[in-house]
Amino acid sequence: MLLNDRKTTKKSSARCPICKKPTQNSFRPFCSKRCADVDLSRWLNGHYAIPVVEEDGSIPDNPQNGNREE
Numbered sequence: 001m002l003l004n005d006r007k008t009t010k011k012s013s014a015r016c017p018i019c020k021k022p023t024q025n026s027f028r029p030f031c032s033k034r035c036a037d038v039d040l041s042r043w044l045n046g047h048y049a050i051p052v053v054e055e056d057g058s059i060p061d062n063p064q065n066g067n068r069e070e
């Protein structure tokens with residue numbers, strides 16, 4: 001049963017996306033739990049957040065935010 005043989009690519013040159021060190025099997029695709037945590041924290045900080053798409057690209061005037069509150 002070697003049908004999936006082509007899928008199992010043995011990448012020995014995989015690198016940690018955080019610090020560029022060789023990855024560890026236990027923490028792939030990272031080299032350590034620390035780098036995995038770094039990536040996770042980036043997620044939580046909205047680093048990879050999907051940008052908000054403004055409808056029609058127009059910014060509606062906000063009546064609550066008038067310029068009379070100086």
Ligand SMILES: [Zn+2]
Pocket residue numbers: 016017018019020021030031032035
């Ligand atoms: Zn790393």
